[in-house]
Amino acid sequence: MLEVWHGAEDLPIYGFIIRATIIYIYIFMVVKILGQRSMVSFHPIDFIFAVIIGDVVGEPLSSGDIALGGPLAAASFIAGLHLTLSYLALKNARVRRIVEAEPIIIINKGHILVDELRKAKITVESLMMDLRLNQASDLTEIDYAILEPNGQISVIKKSKYDSLTPSDLMKDPPEKGYPSVLILEGKVNNSNLNKLGHTNEWLQEQVERHGFESIKEIFLLTVDERSERIFVSGETKKKIV
Numbered sequence: 645m646l647e648v649w650h651g652a653e654d655l656p657i658y659g660f661i662i663r664a665t666i667i668y669i670y671i672f673m674v675v676k677i678l679g680q681r682s683m684v685s686f687h688p689i690d691f692i693f694a695v696i697i698g699d700v701v702g703e704p705l706s707s708g709d710i711a712l713g714g715p716l717a718a719a720s721f722i723a724g725l726h727l728t729l730s731y732l733a734l735k736n737a738r739v740r741r742i743v744e745a746e747p748i749i750i751i752n753k754g755h756i757l758v759d760e761l762r763k764a765k766i767t768v769e770s771l772m773m774d775l776r777l778n779q780a781s782d783l784t785e786i787d788y789a790i791l792e793p794n795g796q797i798s799v800i801k802k803s804k805y806d807s808l809t810p811s812d813l814m815k816d817p818p819e820k821g822y823p824s825v826l827i828l829e830g831k832v833n834n835s836n837l838n839k840l841g842h843t844n845e846w847l848q849e850q851v852e853r854h855g856f857e858s859i860k861e862i863f864l865l866t867v868d869e870r871s872e873r874i875f876v877s878g879e880t881k882k883k884i885v
Contacts, residue, residue, distance in 0.1 A: 648712075655708030663712060667701050670716060674723045678730070689733075689743055693726045744793050751789035754802070764791050775799060821870030827851075830860040830879070840869060850874055 648659045674697075700719045704710045733740040750760050750771070761771065771789075772781075774797040780786050785805040790798050810817050824836040826847060837847060851859055854876040864877045 650713075651704070651707075651709045651711045653709045659708060660705065664705055666712065667705065667716075670719070671697070671701065674719070678723060678727055689726065689729060693722065696722055747793060748791040749788060750791055750797070751786055753788070754784070754786060766791070771797070819870045820873070821868040823866040823868050823875070825864065825866050827859055827862045827865035829863060832859060840867060842867075851876075 647655060648662045652659070697719055700715050700722065704712050704715050729739075729743050733743040748760055748764050750757055750764060750766065756771075761768075775781060775783070775786070775789065778797065778799040780789075780799045780801060785801050786799055787802045788800040790800075792798055824840060825833055826837055826840075826842075827833070832844065832847065837844070847865075848859065850865070851857075851862060854874070856862060856876070856878060861878055862876060863879045864875070866875045867873070
């Protein structure tokens with residue numbers, strides 16, 4: 645088994661499988677320690693970290709004669725450096741400006757800033773695509789467009805083109821709250837059920853009210869914590885309420 649850790653030119657297949665398992669568990673633990681970020685908000689520093697880590701720990705997977713200790717130690721150091729930079733960026737604005745890119749305004753008061761567009765290396769076609777994805781295909785409606793540090797473009801429309809909200813109509817609807825899953829694939833989530841203060845009898849009553857006989861017939865049942873609105877979807881297409 646030592647050859648799996650120290651490496652060997654004739655490392656057997658099971659050795660590569662064990663190495664892959666070790667590296668997978670290692671990377672999983674590193675990601676959990678560093679904390680998670682949405683893939684949408686993938687910052688440049690995260691990209692650099694991912695590329696380096698992939699290159700460092702990937703080498704022992706393709707070359708059986710390379711020892712695991714060195715790459716894992718190097719990866720640990722890089723992970724620690726990444727964690728330190730992320731922490732400093734969180735606490736210090738100056739470090740944050742160095743580590744993370746600042747937003748770039750590419751449309752200002754309805755006018756496209758050509759120099760900023762070229763600086764960000766964004767083509768007009770790419771800009772138009774991002775605006776369409778933001779439901780802002782009409783350029784005359786846009787007040788500001790900003791290239792965010794994660795590479796996405798956010799859009800601020802002119803006030804007269806904003807969608808009406810209940811407050812604009814002098815309405816005060818009740819808050820919806822967060823939908824909690826109470827049944828998933830026929831199994832009750834007792835933790836969420838107790839958190840909302842409901843009983844299994846109440847849940848069975850809701851199931852029957854929506855035309856089902858048993859909890860096992862339910863694929864998904866959610867309840868909004870504030871409004872008590874219930875969504876129910878059965879195991880088959882016919883049983884969707």
